[in-house]
Amino acid sequence: MAHRSGYGLEEVAEVAPGPLWFQLYHFNDEVTEILVTRAKAAGYKAICLTVDTPAPSPKERDVRNRFVRVPEVHWGRLRDRPDLIALRDVGVPDTADWNPSRYTGLTWSRLDWLRSLTGLPLVVKGIRTVEDAALCAEHGVDGIVVSNHRGRQLDSTRATIETLAAIAETVGDRMEVYFDSGVRRGLDVLKALALGARAVLVGRPVFWGLAINGEAGVRQMLEILRIEFDRSMAYCGRTSVAQIDRSLVTLPCQCWVGADPIPVSTVYSRPRLATQSFRRADHYIGILSLTEDAR
Numbered sequence: 338m339a340h341r342s343g344y345g346l347e348e349v350a351e352v353a354p355g356p357l358w359f360q361l362y363h364f365n366d367e368v369t370e371i372l373v374t375r376a377k378a379a380g381y382k383a384i385c386l387t388v389d390t391p392a393p394s395p396k397e398r399d400v401r402n403r404f405v406r407v408p409e410v411h412w413g414r415l416r417d418r419p420d421l422i423a424l425r426d427v428g429v430p431d432t433a434d435w436n437p438s439r440y441t442g443l444t445w446s447r448l449d450w451l452r453s454l455t456g457l458p459l460v461v462k463g464i465r466t467v468e469d470a471a472l473c474a475e476h477g478v479d480g481i482v483v484s485n486h487r488g489r490q491l492d493s494t495r496a497t498i499e500t501l502a503a504i505a506e507t508v509g510d511r512m513e514v515y516f517d518s519g520v521r522r523g524l525d526v527l528k529a530l531a532l533g534a535r536a537v538l539v540g541r542p543v544f545w546g547l548a549i550n551g552e553a554g555v556r557q558m559l560e561i562l563r564i565e566f567d568r569s570m571a572y573c574g575r576t577s578v579a580q581i582d583r584s585l586v587t588l589p590c591q592c593w594v595g596a597d598p599i600p601v602s603t604v605y606s607r608p609r610l611a612t613q614s615f616r617r618a619d620h621y622i623g624i625l626s627l628t629e630d631a632r
Contacts, residue, residue: 389463505533523565
């Protein structure tokens with residue numbers, strides 16, 4: 338459940354059929370304690386702390402449109418605490434009107450405090466470097482999400498697909514590694530799993546499906562991803578997720594520890610299928626290499 342949901346934690350828990358995570362931005366100790374303890378009481382299974390937005394980073398389109406948050410729409414989880422909603426430092430950093438008077442973010446040493454509030458598994462979202470992934474492991478984090486908000490918070494950084502393999506190789510045996518940012522096709526899911534992710538998170542396609550046809554639209558979107566993923570596995574000669582491995586993906590540059598640089602021209606000259614994905618301005622072009630059997 339998103340931190341800025343217009344519905345309360347308990348409202349969502351009452352109707353959700355599966356396990357729930359609570360996604361948290363931390364800006365205020367009191368608010369964080371209230372929210373995570375409520376999440377546990379409502380049956381949520383994990384806390385997902387987002388750490389890659391330590392400063393305001395409003396969406397440029399929102400700035401142009403002069404968008405401002407509406408408390409009753411964006412702060413459903415604090416509907417019963419208008420005094421907390423009114424605090425300047427309680428917000429979401431990608432809204433244009435968020436302007437905290439101070440920032441009281443968490444440090445690595447305070448992760449123990451956050452975990453002690455509920456005892457629930459702690460997932461840290463927004464990890465993009467091997468160093469931060471290793472620190473998460475050292476501080477007992479249960480899982481990480483390799484994510485860059487799809488480049489929306491700070492553009493021109495490395496795409497998450499470029500950093501995934503090195504991170505998974507470094508900490509994958511100590512915690513679960515998830516992946517998001519730019520997953521649009523079932524083939525993208527296959528690439529992420531091949532590079533070491535345990536699972537992927539999907540964002541915008543959910544809203545596209547919801548806008549088209551509500552709940553049925555979201556179900557259709559997930560079914561499209563499933564069909565594309567299944568087809569991609571077939572073309573790669575794989576019959577189970579357990580068979581997906583690093584050999585399926587060729588990176589066109591030295592994007593992971595231990596890899597030799599591979600010129601893009603060399604990749605394309607091979608008699609293998611090449612497909613582009615995770616593309617953004619000056620970012621990554623993924624190359625999927627089919628096995629001999631699949632060809």
